[in-house]
Amino acid sequence: MKFALVPALLAGVAQGFLYFTTDIPVDSYYDVDTDFTLEWEPEDDPGTFELRISSYLVNPIISTTPYGEQTVDFQSQSTVLSTTVKFSDGKYTWNIEPIADRTGGDWWYDFEASYDYTLDATRSFHLQA
Numbered sequence: 001m002k003f004a005l006v007p008a009l010l011a012g013v014a015q016g017f018l019y020f021t022t023d024i025p026v027d028s029y030y031d032v033d034t035d036f037t038l039e040w041e042p043e044d045d046p047g048t049f050e051l052r053i054s055s056y057l058v059n060p061i062i063s064t065t066p067y068g069e070q071t072v073d074f075q076s077q078s079t080v081l082s083t084t085v086k087f088s089d090g091k092y093t094w095n096i097e098p099i100a101d102r103t104g105g106d107w108w109y110d111f112e113a114s115y116d117y118t119l120d121a122t123r124s125f126h127l128q129a
Contacts, residue, residue, distance in 0.1 A: 018049065018087070018113050024123040032103065032129050035093050038111050038122070042090030049115035051085045051092055054078040055099040056108050077102075078112070085113070096127060103129045 019041045030036055038051075056074040063071050077099050085092055099109075108124040 017043070018115075018120045020111075020120070020122050022122065024125050026123070027126070029126045029128045030096055032096050032098055032127055034096055036096050037091055037093045039091045043087040045087040047115065048084045048086050049113045050083045051081045052078045052112045052114070053081055053094065053099070054110055054112055054121075055102045058106055058108055098127050098129075103127045 020038065021041060022037070022039045054076060055078075056076040061073040061075070063073070065071060079099055081094060082092070098107075102109075103126075105126055107126060109127055110124045111122045113120045
């Protein structure tokens with residue numbers, strides 16, 4: 001009788017898994033005001049996830065507190081692109097806009113998808129004006 005619950009539990013665990021398929025080359029640059037299509041393997045799952053774009057410094061600001069402890073500040077900022085992206089859609093197109101004019105090699109960007117206590121992220125990239 002104990003084993004009768006296992007398939008139901010595993011079915012719940014298997015729902016809502018993202019596997020991004022968009023190729024983002026290492027240290028790549030994308031142009032502002034163009035479209036970027038993020039793709040993933042679509043699923044039959046009827047659920048949704050939240051999609052964000054995040055930006056942070058390549059080289060963080062390191063400072064020392066009055067107590068001698070070091071702090072690291074990446075100046076991270078995020079923008080929610082959508083709170084209801086469907087797992088079954090398989091893609092999302094973003095018209096590239098920088099966060100607070102953060103362009104060039106000093107800033108990383110990545111996509112972050114959050115769902116069911118999970119956070120998936122893409123490889124980081126740069127934006128150029």
